[in-house]
Amino acid sequence: MKVTINFLSAKIFALFWCIFGLLLLVAYFIPQLDTRLYVDLTSKEINKYHQDIVSAVRTQQFSRLLVTPEPLIEEKLNFTRPVLVDNERNIIGAKKNEIVYIQDFIHHSHDVLRPQSRTFYNLLIAGPFSIHLVDEDKQFAYFVYFITNVDPQRAIVNYTFDHPLFLIMLLMLISTPILAWLAYSLTQPIRRLQRAANAVALGDFRVNKELETIGVVELRQVGKSFNQMAQSLADIINTRQYMMSVVSHELRTPLTRLQLALGLIRRKMGDSKELQRIEMETNRLNQMMNDLLLVSATQVENSLYRKCISLLQIYQNVLNDAIFEAKELHIEMHIKQQIKSPEKCFIYGNLEGLSRALENVIRNALKYTKSMIEVSFLLRNNQVFIMIDDNGQGLPEAEYKHIFNPFYRVDEERTQIKQGAGLGLTIVYSTVKSHQGEVWAEKSHLGGLRIVIKLPLWQD
Numbered sequence: 397m398k399v400t401i402n403f404l405s406a407k408i409f410a411l412f413w414c415i416f417g418l419l420l421l422v423a424y425f426i427p428q429l430d431t432r433l434y435v436d437l438t439s440k441e442i443n444k445y446h447q448d449i450v451s452a453v454r455t456q457q458f459s460r461l462l463v464t465p466e467p468l469i470e471e472k473l474n475f476t477r478p479v480l481v482d483n484e485r486n487i488i489g490a491k492k493n494e495i496v497y498i499q500d501f502i503h504h505s506h507d508v509l510r511p512q513s514r515t516f517y518n519l520l521i522a523g524p525f526s527i528h529l530v531d532e533d534k535q536f537a538y539f540v541y542f543i544t545n546v547d548p549q550r551a552i553v554n555y556t557f558d559h560p561l562f563l564i565m566l567l568m569l570i571s572t573p574i575l576a577w578l579a580y581s582l583t584q585p586i587r588r589l590q591r592a593a594n595a596v597a598l599g600d601f602r603v604n605k606e607l608e609t610i611g612v613v614e615l616r617q618v619g620k621s622f623n624q625m626a627q628s629l630a631d632i633i634n635t636r637q638y639m640m641s642v643v644s645h646e647l648r649t650p651l652t653r654l655q656l657a658l659g660l661i662r663r664k665m666g667d668s669k670e671l672q673r674i675e676m677e678t679n680r681l682n683q684m685m686n687d688l689l690l691v692s693a694t695q696v697e698n699s700l701y702r703k704c705i706s707l708l709q710i711y712q713n714v715l716n717d718a719i720f721e722a723k724e725l726h727i728e729m730h731i732k733q734q735i736k737s738p739e740k741c742f743i744y745g746n747l748e749g750l751s752r753a754l755e756n757v758i759r760n761a762l763k764y765t766k767s768m769i770e771v772s773f774l775l776r777n778n779q780v781f782i783m784i785d786d787n788g789q790g791l792p793e794a795e796y797k798h799i800f801n802p803f804y805r806v807d808e809e810r811t812q813i814k815q816g817a818g819l820g821l822t823i824v825y826s827t828v829k830s831h832q833g834e835v836w837a838e839k840s841h842l843g844g845l846r847i848v849i850k851l852p853l854w855q856d
Contacts, residue, residue, distance in 0.1 A: 412575045416568070434504055437511045437522060445511070445542055449525060452478050458529055458538075461489040481524070481539040490543070494519060498541060508539070520544040585611030589619060592626070594855075597832055600702050600744070601630035651682050702746050704854055707738040707773070707780060710750045715771065718758045727765060732772040741780060744854040745831045753827040756820045757784045757847045764788040765844060778853045788844035796837040800825035824849075 437445070452458055461480055479498060480488040487498055497516040505512040506524060513522040523541035530536075585607070592604045603626060607619025655678055662671055715731060722729035735741060743750070761769045765786035774781040791799065802822045824847075828835040833851040840846035 409575065409579065412571065415571075434512045434514050437513055441513070441522070442511060445522060445525060448476060448478070448542065449527060449540060453527075458527070462529070476542050476544045479541045479543055480527075481541060483537060488538075494543065497521060498543075501541065502539075506539075515546060518546055520546050582612070582615075585615040585619070589615070589622060592619075592622060595744070596626050596629070601626045601633070603627055647685055648682075651678065651685070654678055702744060704742050704744050705747045705750075707735065707741040707743060709747060710743070711738075711754055711773075711782070714751050714755045714758065717755070718762070718771075721759075721762060722769065725762060726767075727762060728768040730768070730770045732770065735773050735775045735780070738773065741775065742854045743780070743831070743851055745851075746827075749827045750831065750851075753824040754782065754849070756824050757849070760820060761786040761788075761845075761847070768842060770842060778855065780851045780853060782849040782851075783846055784849075785840040785842045785846045786844040787840070787842035790839065790844045791837070793839070799837055800835065821847075 457478065458480065461478070477489070479490045479494075481498075481502060482488070485499075485502060487495055490498055497519055498521060500516070501514060501521045501523070505514075508524050508526040511523055511525060513520060515521075521541055521543055524539040525541075527538050527540050528535050529538060588604070588606055588610070592607060595602070603623045604619075605623075607623055608616055610616070611619070655675075658671060658675055658678065665671075719729055758769070758771065761784050765788045768787045770783075770785040772781075772783040772785075774783070800821045825835055828849055828851065831851055833849065835847065835849050838846050838848065
């Protein structure tokens with residue numbers, strides 16, 4: 397199974413840990429460059445120390461060391477001086493604080509065919525070199541080591557090399573805040589774009605200028621294109637509403653004339669079955685046109701006029717009216733509230749549209765129930781479920797997916813008494829879908845029909 401990282405911040409931190417892994421490798425390999433390790437001298441360095449030996453012999457520096465073991469020369473930075481070691485490893489010409497380092501060096505490096513060097517804090521020791529000195533007509537063999545005072549400020553660097561974990565922690569301390577800031581600066585504009593996209597999906601087409609002014613250039617360009625898209629969608633919806641208004645006006649005019657002509661004919665010729673049929677179809681056409689305009693207006697209203705509203709605001713007045721109406725019709729109405737704090741559950745949408753949708757479903761249940769309806773509220777996975785049950789005749793399962801279609805009418809036995817244009821549930825479906833929700837019908841536990849409305853909570 398292939399796993400991909402789709403979050404920019406996660407990618408950035410994944411890159412950080414990849415770099416961190418490389419730094420681990422560097423931390424373990426970089427000590428090889430440490431001058432305090434035993435390093436073989438190059439031929440150039442060997443030649444240089446040979447010249448220093450020749451110079452020391454000429455100036456009788458070795459002879460003075462044999463007479464006065466303690467060095468009398470003033471110590472200077474980068475000043476190189478020799479130290480003698482006899483066959484019994486007695487050290488001649490070294491200071492007391494230098495002896496322990498020289499002994500350590502002698503222990504690890506004692507091959508004159510392979511002279512080496514190493515740094516001990518502020519001392520650079522190189523050697524050994526073989527030399528024979530004459531004292532009282534006797535020849536003695538000595539090993540020569542050279543000591544050079546180096547910069548003591550390198551101690552911090554040396555400590556870092558000695559403690560790779562400290563180096564790792566130092567790198568993390570420096571790099572983590574920088575990368576965290578980088579991740580924040582990159583993800584903040586993307587989060588604003590995500591919130592704007594969610595708002596557009598819920599029908600809020602307002603332009604967010606921050607998308608064009610904050611963030612890196614590429615994200616500002618994306619934000620500008622996104623704002624243009626949102627503005628275009630708003631223009632399309634406004635144009636649609638305008639066209640529907642124009643069409644409504646143009647259709648109402650001939651209908652009004654037709655109804656006027658029908659009245660004049662009835663006055664002159666009297667009433668007849670034919671005139672009654674014409675009048676019925678004219679009224680039906682007028683009602684259908686009004687219902688279509690209502691659906692269109694509801695869609696536009698749901699898209700353009702939105703705000704953050706609580707669940708309690710949506711159903712409180714609707715339930716109060718439904719309870720009153722159920723009492724008048726002698727119908728039992730039960731409310732099952734399974735949400736602890738509905739006033740703290742917010743939905744981003746149109747209050748009137750959502751309330752009207754809920755009212756349509758409850759009124760539909762009051763129409764077709766026998767004696768009882770039940771309204772339940774449930775919260776699950778940041779989704780609000782509103783279930784309306786009745787104990788009426790119900791519907792065949794094959795009809796469930798069709799009842800939300802415009803002008804769809806079920807069998808005549810169920811609808812011959814209850815009149816309507818067949819757009820009530822269509823308005824419910826359109827409203828719920830425009831709020832990124834779902835609505836469906838199913839068999840009720842009361843024996844009739846259940847309508848389920850699912851709406852997402854607002855996640856800021």
